[in-house]
Amino acid sequence: MAENGSMWAEKPWWCQxxxxxLTGLGVGSASWLFWQRWWVTAPVAAAILVWWWLFLVLVPATYRQQNGGD
Known part of the structure; x- marks a missing residue:
């Protein structure tokens, strides 16, 4: 476990x-700028939201639960 109890302290800079x-915003924006079609950008945005939920909400909550935090 990291000294400050945060899983982010154990991750490299590219996984913060x-x-x-920023990567999600960039990919979503690039999708719109490149294709300019909502039916392309909408599934991309949905995938990004799932990715954010998984890595920014679910994984940290599970980490805290398993390591006696909060």
């Missing part, structure tokens, strides 16, 4: 919350 959010 800010990089996950």
């Amino acid at each position: 919350p800010w990089t996950i959010v």
Whole structure:
């Protein structure tokens, strides 16, 4: 377990919350800028939201639960 109890302290820079959010925003924006079709961008955005929920909400909550936090 990390000294400060955060799983993010154990992760490299490219796996931090800010990089996950920026990458998702970049991919979603690029999808719209490249294709300019909502029916392409909507599934991309949905996949990004699932990815964010998984890695920014579910995984940290599970980590805290397993490591006696909160």
